[in-house]
Amino acid sequence: MSLQERFIKNLKRYREELGCSQEQLGNRLGSDRTAISRYERTSSRMTIERADALARALDVDVRVLLETPEDHPIAHRPPGSPISSKLVGQNVRDRRTAQHISQKELGDRVGMDRNHVSRIEASTSSAAALQLATLEKLAVAFGIKPTDLL
CATH class of the missing domain: 1.10.260.40 (lambda repressor-like DNA-binding domains)
Known part of the structure; x- marks a missing residue:
């Protein structure tokens, strides 16, 4: 599984664990549901800045979503300093x-x-x-x- 695929799977899994809809996440980013849906289908090339923004919108450190294997629980760790x-x-x-x-x-x-x-x-x-x-x-x-x- 690629880094992007792991991030996307964990993003969706964490969003759903929080009970946050695609529309709610989109609103937090100043975007819409279709953009979140597109990200979650991995049809777009994810930049590190966009990954960080998505993670921050869910109040979790992007590193957690990048590193956690899909068969492990996602630990909540507040976002660290912004990445660029x-x-x-x-x-x-x-x-x-x-x-x-x-x-x-x-x-x-x-x-x-x-x-x-x-x-x-x-x-x-x-x-x-x-x-x-x-x-x-x-x-x-x-x-x-x-x-x-x-």
């Missing part, structure tokens, strides 16, 4: 340089162009929003959990 693509980019750069890996080498490990790694590390705008799938690939390349990059 910029912060992840800084963490990627710090880990890469600490391991003496070039952007090209990391790109080769992840299956992306060196320029994409450079954009992730220099992330300064929402246009560079990092998707959960990319976060997962980066974590695998470093041999760590995805949440270690948050």
